[in-house]
Amino acid sequence: MNMRKMLGAAAALVLATSSTLASADSKPELSIGYVDGWSDSVATTNVAAQVIEQKLGYKVKLQAVATGIMWQGVATGKLDAMLSAWLPVTHGEYWTKNKDKVVDYGPNFKDAKIGLIVPEYVTAKSVADLKTDTSFKNKIVGIDAGSGVMLKTDQAIKDYDLTGYKLQASSGAAMTAELGRAYDKHESIAVTGWVPHWMFAKWKLRFLDDPKGVYGAAETVNSIGSKELATKAPEVATFLKNFHWNSKDEIGEVMLAIQDGAKPEAAAKDWVAKHPDRVAEWTAK
Structure with missing residues (x-):
């Protein structure tokens, strides 16, 4: 190969590499809301953020907010998503008010x-x-x-x-x-x-059993996205549809680690590293 061809090949390689890097950098940063005082909200949101960053290549900014602000944020597009919507009863009023402005990606936890x-x-x-x-x-x-x-x-x-x-x-x-x-x-x-x-x-x-139904039936904790999320980050929208805990024991591992002193981000990273099969299920196309 002569010098001109070698330089041409090198230039093509540099160009291909730089375009790959550019496409990774061009993915938008996503903003996800959670409620700091809720151990399930902290655990679920941090695990989801780790998967979105590690496997899907988006930067994630987590925002600790009050419940009403969280719903309002997703409805106005200031937040891209939240994973802490208790439905149909606990957050029923928020849902009624905002259901036309958000997208429900389904439960991430059943039997709440x-x-x-x-x-x-x-x-x-x-x-x-x-x-x-x-x-x-x-x-x-x-x-x-x-x-x-x-x-x-x-x-x-x-x-x-x-x-x-x-x-x-x-x-x-x-x-x-x-x-x-x-x-x-x-x-x-x-x-x-x-x-x-x-x-x-x-x-x-x-x-304790509640035959009179005072405490109501089981609820689900749902993942809710902004109207723009599917266009802005289609892989994340697909992930939110797939993402769910299998049991209270599964999410309990993360919540207990945080309760015992681990930083939420560290506990989430540890859980993701230990459960590659579950992460693969969530990120399947």
């Missing part, structure tokens, strides 16, 4: 629910059993006053005629701390809670 949670070792099976089970000492340990599960528990105390029961308002952290102390002593305790939550990965727990 709220209710009263107890350790597996207690005798009580339903909320009604609390009425005659004195081991609970007429107390239900709650979270922030005014939250949905607290309002429903006030209703449950009336509907199940739990006369003498007191609903103790606290915080999510205080509730799990009290649950942990009771669990270690093998004592009866009932707390207000929900799935997905890291406490199910840490302890053996179950919901």
Whole structure:
């Protein structure tokens, strides 16, 4: 090969390489909203962001926002997506207001629910059993006053005629701390809670049956995109359709790692590295 041909081949190689780099760099940065106080929102959003960055080649900026701002952000296109929409009830009002301005990519977690949670070792099976089970000492340990599960528990105390029961308002952290102390002593305790939550990965727990349906049916946590996302990042839109957790234990691994002190990004990277088969399912064309 003469010098001119060699230079020509080298130039072609440089051009091909630079165009490949340019196409990677030309992918837009995506902005995804989440709610910082929700362990499931933090875990799910960070895992999705790692997959989008590592496997699909987009930069992702995560934005911690309040629930209403999160919905508004996606509806106006200021946010490209969120993975924390509780439907059909918990975020029902937000959905009704914004459904024509967003795209629902389906559930990333099924069987999300709220209710009263107890350790597996207690005798009580339903909320009604609390009425005659004195081991609970007429107390239900709650979270922030005014939250949905607290309002429903006030209703449950009336509907199940739990006369003498007191609903103790606290915080999510205080509730799990009290649950942990009771669990270690093998004592009866009932707390207000929900799935997905890291406490199910840490302890053996179950919901008390709710035959009166005070707490409502199971919900789904859905991934919602802006109207522009499918055009802006088609591979990400496809990923959001495929992305879902198989169980509360699967997401629980990530939530518990974060609860035990790992930074959310590090916990997500670790989970993605350990589960290549699941990531392959989510990123299949």
